[in-house]
Amino acid sequence: MLLLYYIFVYKLITSKPMISYELCARVSIAICTGILMPALMVTLIILYLRSRNAEAKENRKKIKKFLEDCESLNPTRYSVVDVQKMTNEFKKKLGQGGYGRVFKGELENGMPVAVKVLDNSRGNGEDFTNEVSTIGRIYHLNVVRLFGYCADGSNRALVYEFMPNKSLDKFIFPVNSNRPKLSWGKLQHIAIGVAKGIEYLHQGCDPRILHFDIKPQNILLDIDFNTKISYFGLAKLFPKKESDVSITAVRGTMGYIAPEVYFSGNIGNWVYNRLADGEDLGIKEEKDGDADIAKKLSVVAIWCVQWDPTNRPSISTVIQMLEGRTGSFPLPLDPFASLGSKESDMNVP
Template structure:
């Protein structure tokens, strides 16, 4: 066959898409732009009148203006020009069509929109119209001012007494306004949380609906540029008429595309990691909290510091929202929780999704864990104390230890929890433990060994002796070790068979009972379900007894505890008895202890 005929045939095939591989066929949801240098529009966004509705996520529709600007229309007829879309950070950069964001503020309402203000600094403002002004013009809104009058914005906490407003009239109030708008910056940043396609972008892939039912999303490999390949193939065939040249050209193009894609993927991954590193909990308004909890419909529980409700961020993401009591303290628990949790990222520590500080209303938003707390599974008063196997109890103990070790050694500053107890150990769907409730936490430098405290803190039964009395030593990270040991023994004790021969069973102190049993070489009277259960119970018991030694210097660090729990139980040795000898009354926290083996340096608490 003549080469010109081959070239003509290839040209026809390229033009009609006949016999081409699937990756060269047209993509009904392929990436588009309103203009050459405009933002790329792809899932979760879609372009009206140019793409089918199912190409995008609800609320992410864009359109092109007559001047080829990319337009986003928000509720209440608020319109914005989209200059850039950062799919990896899930962030859009928008401009006002009239170059005056304050003009649209009275209509801004993002409660029904998938977008939120990226600027965490949001305040309430009062807007004044002034016919004459001789003072500071820092708060002047130039784009709203006109001949003979100026418009000024003052934050709600601004002391008006310092300002002469005799020639001014208050015209309206604005709530939860980002600072960047009032500074009359030209670009507004909005972000979105759902759909969460950032991981796809970080892997160098795109995101789309998983099924036609549009209930979930998935990642998929980037499609190649269909039209560009067709044009280049057609030009090569028409010009040269040689199949060989076409193949050479295509191979060269693939090499170039692969190298370019690899560099772009690497850049996306680097951007994603930088963005993740800077990730902070989201700040919600009280109206957001009411919407998330469906007007506080589903109450999960109540404690000394507040009430917890079940909430929902999306169809698939549930959260637990703690509404803090207004009458409790001076807000120290709230500041502790947000300041501490915002720095923590560990599989065995609960994640703080966001918080609310709206006037006197304060709330904390966490991941929702369906299995609730460890207390539910180890206390016969709250549920089935035998619901967890000994292997699972051992896994829970190890996860708790790793979480506390991370708090003590894995952060920039050492975090002392001071309230380790079963109620504050939450369990996810797979019964993985997560430490929660940092309202009593303290920060200190890792090179210091103790903190000064003016009052005892924690929960009775789990508080270390030195927290009550300095006769036992100074307060340090070893106080958390003691609390962890009491939780371990409670995990074992929940499965203990009560000795019917002992009168007044309610008065049996399990830690002392179990120590005496092991010290006398007796078998622990616990329920044994299968081979190996007794060995696990004995290991957990010995580790717990090491942790509850009266004096801090006699307790192991959490790093050593992790090693003991990961090792074989038969290699552990019994610790010294933390109790009085048989026949004597058990030592209580008010009794003076023996001198410390070494002094612990006292430091001030970190601010």
């Protein structure tokens, strides 16, 4: 291409006098620009791809080192072929999200499992390594069990115990009206299970495990509606001796993170005003005691969303409150007062 360019310029210079040197210079600049710009673009693309490849190579090294360190942990490491076999070539899909897809599978001993195939591992694989390094080392009734994982080339998958009732959000935010409603007694049972799972993560593990994304979508339910905390992609490990943990960036899902970070409390304000005025919550009792359970869950929830973290009860105290009698603890300060005017006459179905 350069050879053709020089030939063309030579012909312009040595041609008839009617073609000026100024015109030749302009043509030369135009042709140089036409040649150099694509070359520059190609060079930049090559440098970018090399940078990406170097970053990917470094991440692979980190994950390889991490997997070597995890050999002493309980989860089994599976190959891609193992995962394909246990899911029957990914035949039955259970769900899909931003993390990837979940398939039903079966281990060689016949135990049903849920296999999460990660399509877009966040943070250069951080969510994958978080899952393996946290729940891969622990076992508790109220934390989902990780049986194994797959790290075969660029393929990533996590193998969990199978939860036939899926996640809590399917019941409290039902898309299908035919799905049975949870009784107040069962809701209390689920709340206690979540609290006990968090207590174990915070106080029973060393280092402590902070989940950072407790929400209905991450609370799984087994056949008997026992609670299983799941998804540890945002979890962090902290030394047990550290009583205060400072976080430099917001972690979690809006609406479920600490109230001093983000909170919207329209319905909470209505509930607080009813409780403060000694009015019932308009609960339709299907069983005796439903109104008392609803009141207890509401009061505990209000304690847990106090704006000042020092006013919130510890997770051990929360368990005692959930398992105790309704009248054994007072109504806390109104955490919704600073949100604006009261909405006590708000219509709530």
